[in-house]
Amino acid sequence: MSEKMTILESRRQQIGMAGGSGAAVACERKSTAGSISQRACVFCGSRVVLYPIADALHVVHGPVGCAAYTWDIRGAVSSGPQLHRMSFSTDLREKDVIFGGAEKLYRALVKLIDVYKPAAAFVYSTCIVGLIGDDVDAVCRKVSAEKGIRVLPVHSEGFKGTKKDGYSAACEALGQLIGTGNTTGIAPVSINILGDFNLAGETWMIRKYYAEIGVPVVATMTGDGRIEDICRAHGAALNVVQCAGSMTKLAEMMRQKYGIPFIRVSYFGIEDMSDSLYKVAEHFKSPDIMNKARTLVRREVTTVMPQLKEFRKDLEGKKAAIYVGGAFKTFSLVRALRLLGMQTVLAGSQTGNRSDYEQLRNLCDPGTVIIDDANALELSGFVRDLGVDLFIGGVKERPIAYKLGVAFCDHNHERKEPLAGYLGMINFAREVHASAMSPVWNFVGRNSHEHRLYSHT
C-alpha cells in the first residue's frame, strides 16, 4: 500500500484507543452517507432478534428484496418447527405502491396462517410501508381477531434509525407477547435466557449447563424460541441477558413491568461462561446451585484447558482484530483471545454504546484501536497497518481479511459452528488455529512487503 487510508472527518470521533486519556469513542450515531458501513438497517435489527422463533410466521411487508436477502441465511436452529426458515414477502408491486398494500398484506396473512398454522405472526414493515401509508397495525388487529392468534406488527422501516432501533422494535413485539401466558407450575428458581440465538445449537448447550446446576429455563429469547414459552416468560424469577445491545431493553421493560431482575452475562470463552453460571448461582443465593456450578466449571475447565494449551503454543503472540455486531461480544472475545496468548489490536462493533466502549478501552491493552460503526475501508486500513494475523467478524468482513492475506474466524449469525460454552471455546480455538496456522499465508502478497505501523492521532 503506497498511501495512507483516508478517514472521513465525520468519522474521526468514532475511532479511539485503549489506554491513555483520549476522548471517549463517539457512538450511537447514524452511519455517514458514503461511508461503507458494515451495518444493515432497522429491519435487519428486528429480523435478527425475532428470526429464531421457530413456530411463528415471519412476514416481510414490502418489495421482495428484504425477504429474499434474509431467507434462511442464519445459523439459528430449531429442535422442532422450521417455519422461521421460510421467507414470506408481500412482494409489493408498482400498483400496490400506488393503491396501498394493506389489502395484499391482509390476504397474505389469512392464507399463510391457514396453510402453516403458526403459533403467532410477526409482520415486518420495510422502508416504503410507512410512505405508502399502509395501516399495518390495523391489519394485524383484524387478522388477529379473525384467526385467533397474535399477529404483531414490527415497525422496522429501514431508514427509521439504526440496527439498534430494529432491536427495540423487536423487543416491543416480544413485550406484547410476554405476560399473556399461564405461569402456573414455574419454579421459584427459574430463568429466561435472553440474547442467545441458538446458532449451531448454542442455546441447547447453555440450557444443559443450567439444567445441571438446577436452574430451569422458562423461555429462551429467542434461540429455539417458541411463542408459548415467550408468553409465560414473566413467570421466571430472573432474566439472564447475553447480547446486551439487543435485549437489555426487553429485560429493562420486564423489570419495570413484572419486577423481574436481570443480569448481563456472556457465554463466550471459559471465564465469561463460568462467570455466567456463578452469577446466576449468586443471584439465587443457593449454596447448592453454587456447588453444582463449581463442580461443572471444574470438570469442564479441566477438560478444556489442556487442549487449549496445545493451541496456545502456536498462537502465542499473534495479533487479532475484532469487528462484530454487538460490543458485548467483543469483551468476551478479547478475553478468549488472551487465553490463547493472542493480543487484540483492534476491537469494534456496529452498535456499541458509550459505556461499552469505555469498558472496552479499559479491558484492551494500551494502544488497541477501538472503533464504532467502522467502514470497509477503515477495517482494511487497520488490518494492514496494525499487522493483524487474525480477523474475527462476519461474512462482510471475511473478504477484507482474505484479500489482505489474514486469517479469519466467523463469529456472526451465519456461522454453523457453536462457539459458546466450554465446547465452544475449543471450537473457537480450533477454528482460530486452523486459519491462523494454515500454510496458505506463506503465499499471499502481504508477506512480501513490509507494513508500517498505523499511528492514530
Next chain:
Amino acid sequence: MSTDYIATRNACKLCMPLGATLVFKGMEQTMPFLHGSQGCSTYIRRYMISHFREPVDIASSNFTEESAVFGGGDNVKLGLKNIIEQYKPKAIGIATTCLSETMGDDIVGHLREFKRDMPVDGPHLIHVSTPSYAASHAEGFTAAVKAVVEQLVDSGISQFYGGRVNIFPNMISPADLRYVKEIADGFTLPAVILPDYSETLDGPSWGEYALIPPGGTPLEDIPWMGQACASISFGRITNSRPEYTAAYSLQQRCGVESIYLGMPVGLRETDRLYEALAALSGRTGSPEQLKDRGRLVDAFVDGHKYVSGKRALIYGEEDLVVALASLYSEAGLIPVVCASGGESGHLRAEIEKVLMRPQPDLVVAQGADFADIDEIADTARPDIIIGNSKGYKLARRLGKPLIRLGFPVHDRMGAQRIMHCGYRGALELYDRIVNALMDAKQENSDIGYSYL
C-alpha cells in the same frame, strides 16, 4: 391478484438494485452507490460476497427519517463527496431503491446540482432507476447496462471505430466473461464487454490494498461504443423486449447494428455467436475453437445414453432458464419444469423456440417462487434439479441431485469460476449433469457398481 393469493414464499428472484450493482461492479474503478437505506447496500454486499468471495463495496446514501420527509438530496451529495474523498473512483453508479423511488426523490436534480459544484475532472456519475417493486434483479441489470450506455456513450463522435464489437453479456460468471473475451479474440475482433466483472469479482490475492479492485470495462472504451461495428446482446428474454436493452439504444442513437442472441449456452446457441462473430470479422474461428466444438459433440455422443429421457427441473433468471433448456434439450434430457421469478411473459414462447422437439407436458412457471416450484416438482417428478443454491431444499426433499450454477451459489466454492457459456462451458455443464446422474445411479443401487 388471484383469489388464492398467498404471498411470495422463498422468492426465486432478487431485487432490481442488486442487478444494477453487479453492472457497476463490472466497470473500471467504479463505485456502486445505492440511494436508499443502509440495509439495501449491506444486504446486497453480503449476498454478493457470499457468492463471489471477493470484497464488494457498495456505498449508500443512508436515508434517515428526515431525508425521507425532506428529500434525499443532502444525503446523496454528502455520500458522493465522501466516496470521492475516500475511494477516488473514476465513476460512481447510482441506483435508486424502492424508498427513494416511492418518495419521488429527484435524483437527476440532485446529481445536476452536485455536478455543478464538482471539479470538471471529477468522476462520471451514472444513475439508473431501479425501484425494487418494478421488476427483478435481471431487469435491474439490463436497465443499468442501458443507463451506462445512454449516459456515457458519446453519440457525437464521428470518427470511425468500426473494428470493435460491443458485447452485452447479461448475467454470466467471471469465468464466462473471460471466455467470451477469448472467443472474440479468436476472431481477432476486439470486444468491449459491458459489464466485465471478470477481474473485479474474481481477482487474485492482493499484495497491495486496492481501494477499488482493478479490472472492469475500461471507462475510456465506453464513449466509443457508439462507433462499434455491431452490438451483440445475450439473452432471449432480455432481447424479447429490445427497447430496454443497451444494444437497441445504441442502434437508435448511433446506428450501431444490434445482433440479438440467446445466451451462448449449449451447442446451437454458441454456434449462433460464432456465426455472428465470423460474419462481423470476415474470419472463421480458430482451429482450436473448432476443436472445442468437436469435443462437445463428442461428449454428447459419449454420454447420451446416461442422460436420455432424464427429466430436468430448471429455475433461475429467465434468460438463463431458456439457455439451459436449450442445452439440455439438445443433449437429450427433457426439461419438464422451467421456472423463474421473472415475469416477462415471454418465457414459454422463448423456451419452445429452443427445444429440440415439442413437449406438450412442459410446465413453464413465470413469477414462480420456490414454494410453487416445490409443488410443481411433486407432479413433474424430475430426475435432476438445475439452478442456483436456493433449490437445495427441494433437491434434498426429493433426493435428487442438484447442479449448482448461476447466481447465487452460496453453499459451494468457486461460484465465480462456474462456466456456462461457449462450447467449453457447455461441456463443463454437460459433464456435471452426466456425472451427477451416474453418481445418483451408483448411490441408489444396492450392488455398489464401481464401473458404469
